Amino acid sequence: MTTELRLLSEVSYRGREITGPRLHGLLALLADDLRAGRSSARLVADLWPENEERPEHPKKALQVLVSRVRSQLGPGLVVSTPTGYRLALDEHQVDASAVLLSAAESARHARAGDHIAALRHAEAGLARWERDSGEGAGGRGGRPADRAAPAAGRHPPLPRTRPRPRPVPARPPYRRSRPSHRRPA
Numbered sequence: 001m002t003t004e005l006r007l008l009s010e011v012s013y014r015g016r017e018i019t020g021p022r023l024h025g026l027l028a029l030l031a032d033d034l035r036a037g038r039s040s041a042r043l044v045a046d047l048w049p050e051n052e053e054r055p056e057h058p059k060k061a062l063q064v065l066v067s068r069v070r071s072q073l074g075p076g077l078v079v080s081t082p083t084g085y086r087l088a089l090d091e092h093q094v095d096a097s098a099v100l101l102s103a104a105e106s107a108r109h110a111r112a113g114d115h116i117a118a119l120r121h122a123e124a125g126l127a128r129w130e131r132d133s134g135e136g137a138g139g140r141g142g143r144p145a146d147r148a149a150p151a152a153g154r155h156p157p158l159p160r161t162r163p164r165p166r167p168v169p170a171r172p173p174y175r176r177s178r179p180s181h182r183r184p185a
Contacts, residue, residue: 003128004093007031013073022047023072026065030078030087031094037079037086099125 004014007028011018018024029038029046038046044058047065055061066085069078079088091097102125109118 002093003095003098005031005087005089005095007094007096008099013077016073018069018072020068022065023069026062026069027087030085031089031096034087034089034091034094034097037081037084039084041084043084095128099128101125102128 005027006012011024011027013027018027025047026043029043032038040059040062044054044062047062048054048058066078076088078085087094091101102121106118106121106125109115109121
């Protein structure tokens with residue numbers, strides 16, 4: 001399935017660049033939960049945080065943003081729900097979601113002990129990240145894992161899901177009573 005909405009490197013839909021920070025924010029928020037979408041109230045709260053000046057009529061401003069997206073990208077991309085809006089895209093059609101799906105599949109296979117499949121899914125996610133973020137191999141062939149050493153400084157470290165274990169302090173050696181070297185007389 002092809003990537004239709006790109007959010008990682010640039011914000012574009014079917015190769016057409018989308019301009020404007022509010023439109024970027026709206027699409028990113030809707031891409032965060034593709035199945036359910038977001039309520040209008042939550043979109044307003046996320047697009048105009050309380051420390052920013054909100055429009056006089058925030059729900060109307062949201063409707064204007066959605067109307068701008070629909071006029072630029074077609075009426076079928078953003079659909080209305082009973083409580084708000086959602087994107088009419090599959091998880092594989094949004095680059096950020098597809099990378100996360102690859103990472104989740106890789107982790108699932110690694111937990112099951114199938115490290116070949118885990119590597120395959122990790123490489124697929126990395127290849128999508130590189131392709132979609134414009135940080136490709138620059139004409140170098142081969143698998144992403146083969147290029148990992150020279151490209152190590154190119155990708156930010158992944159966030160840790162668990163805190164690092166603390167080192168166990170060294171214990172003093174176990175003391176045993178010394179055996180007596182004297183023999184009974």
